Amino acid sequence: MYDLIIIGGGPSGSSAGRVAGKNGIKTLLIEKKTFPRYKPCGGALSEHAMSYLDFEIPDDIIEKNIFGGRVRFREKSIDYYKDHRLSVIVTRSLFDNYMLEKAKEAGIDVLSGEKVKDVFQHEGHVSVITECNSYKARYVIIASGSQGRLETHVRGKYGKKEYGVCLVTEIEERDDVIDNYIKDAIELHFGVSGVGYGWIFPHRGYYSVGAGSVMAKHLPFPKKAMQEYLKLNGFTERYKLKGHVIPCGGYKRKLVKGRLLLSGDAAGFVDAFTGEGLAYAIRSGQLAAQTIKGNMESRANIRQLGDYEKKCYSEFGEHLKYSLIFARLMHYAPERSFNAFMKDEGMLNMFLDVVTFDRSYKDLVKWIILNFKIRWLKKE
Numbered sequence: 001m002y003d004l005i006i007i008g009g010g011p012s013g014s015s016a017g018r019v020a021g022k023n024g025i026k027t028l029l030i031e032k033k034t035f036p037r038y039k040p041c042g043g044a045l046s047e048h049a050m051s052y053l054d055f056e057i058p059d060d061i062i063e064k065n066i067f068g069g070r071v072r073f074r075e076k077s078i079d080y081y082k083d084h085r086l087s088v089i090v091t092r093s094l095f096d097n098y099m100l101e102k103a104k105e106a107g108i109d110v111l112s113g114e115k116v117k118d119v120f121q122h123e124g125h126v127s128v129i130t131e132c133n134s135y136k137a138r139y140v141i142i143a144s145g146s147q148g149r150l151e152t153h154v155r156g157k158y159g160k161k162e163y164g165v166c167l168v169t170e171i172e173e174r175d176d177v178i179d180n181y182i183k184d185a186i187e188l189h190f191g192v193s194g195v196g197y198g199w200i201f202p203h204r205g206y207y208s209v210g211a212g213s214v215m216a217k218h219l220p221f222p223k224k225a226m227q228e229y230l231k232l233n234g235f236t237e238r239y240k241l242k243g244h245v246i247p248c249g250g251y252k253r254k255l256v257k258g259r260l261l262l263s264g265d266a267a268g269f270v271d272a273f274t275g276e277g278l279a280y281a282i283r284s285g286q287l288a289a290q291t292i293k294g295n296m297e298s299r300a301n302i303r304q305l306g307d308y309e310k311k312c313y314s315e316f317g318e319h320l321k322y323s324l325i326f327a328r329l330m331h332y333a334p335e336r337s338f339n340a341f342m343k344d345e346g347m348l349n350m351f352l353d354v355v356t357f358d359r360s361y362k363d364l365v366k367w368i369i370l371n372f373k374i375r376w377l378k379k380e
């Protein structure tokens with residue numbers, strides 16, 4: 001009998017595992033893949049995300065330091081830089097593997113290459129059924145990302161407007177060519193991918209090129225959007241495209257049921273405008289493990305696990321809620337909003353502060369409404 005079983009060894013599961021291990025919680029983490037494994041992702045790890053870690057990311061995992069962004073809207077483009085680092089670029093297979101090693105270092109058991117098929121709640125414990133075994137724990141954190149169905153033990157399936165799809169490919173290129181194209185910045189191209197964007201992120205030896213949207217109903221043909229985006233940027237060969245579901249953050253969702261807690265993408269914690277999920281995956285995993293620790297120590301009723309929802313919503317729930325409002329504002333009348341966004345350095349500057357969590361989306365939304373008034377956002 002374990003105190004805690006964590007399902008999924010992505011950034012959320014491994015962050016939960018590290019906190020659990022450091023607090024002496026007897027923990028088993030079960031991951032269906034053998035690490036290092038590929039994960040479709042742009043690989044932008046924000047300063048905000050790193051601020052939650054109690055260790056540094058080693059230099060050999062950091063491929064680029066990012067100080068700015070190139071924002072494109074249709075044929076217009078602007079480069080904007082800050083005087084401090086906004087994020088780093090990592091390759092997820094290596095980053096996730098490192099995060100899992102940091103969880104193991106804290107003393108938890110990790111079982112890789114075993115898929116969890118189902119979970120069942122009983123009086124006083126949960127049984128976790130894998131392809132070949134069954135395990136018991138007093139608590140379970142479901143950190144299995146956005147593509148499973150284990151989270152439906154806690155809440156219903158996503159509605160159509162609550163998730164989207166992103167496609168991504170990695171295109172090899174010489175580092176000097178990449179630096180020549182974009183240096184110390186990432187490129188976001190709006191107006192090409194529904195209520196989302198296309199991106200070109202510079203990595204070590206390759207570009208991550210992708211397109212997608214967190215709202216599937218606004219991008220019914222993501223593959224077509226991706227192919228057009230590649231062509232638009234002169235990538236004319238045949239590339240292997242990898243698709244992945246991405247939840248749309250900003251909706252209030254149930255996170256706890258009995259002894260089950262959801263974290264990361266399984267909880268739906270993704271910025272609705274930028275698609276950033278790593279910061280929230282890390283933090284929610286940590287908060288889930290801390291809440292369990294509190295419940296074990298106080299021997300309180302398991303209803304107290306509901307505190308986890310409160311903690312998530314008070315730390316970043318409002319931010320995600322306003323990311324959704326901001327996304328809707330920007331994409332409601334994109335010609336006007338993105339053209340204004342690109343002309344207005346003040347707004348770009350504020351937006352980059354939001355990305356690093358130095359300013360809230362709420363502030364940005366208020367500022368937009370004050371400065372441009374509602375008529376700016378209305379269609380002619």
Ligand SMILES: Cc1cc2nc3c(=O)[nH]c(=O)nc-3n(C[C@H](O)[C@H](O)[C@H](O)COP(=O)(O)OP(=O)(O)OC[C@H]3O[C@@H](n4cnc5c(N)ncnc54)[C@H](O)[C@@H]3O)c2cc1C
Binds near residue numbers: 013031044210279
């Ligand atoms: C194309 C794309 C690009 C993105 N780019 C960025 C970006 O640049 N920056 C950013 O911050 N965010 C980005 N995101 C979002 C980010 O990838 C996610 O928010 C983040 O990976 C969530 O972490 P997680 O640990 O919750 O889930 P995951 O990283 O998906 O990890 C879940 C783990 O659970 C395992 N698992 C699943 N089911 C089971 C099971 N039944 N049994 C056992 N194990 C299981 C999986 O193998 C996986 O290892 C992107 C998302 C997509 C789709």
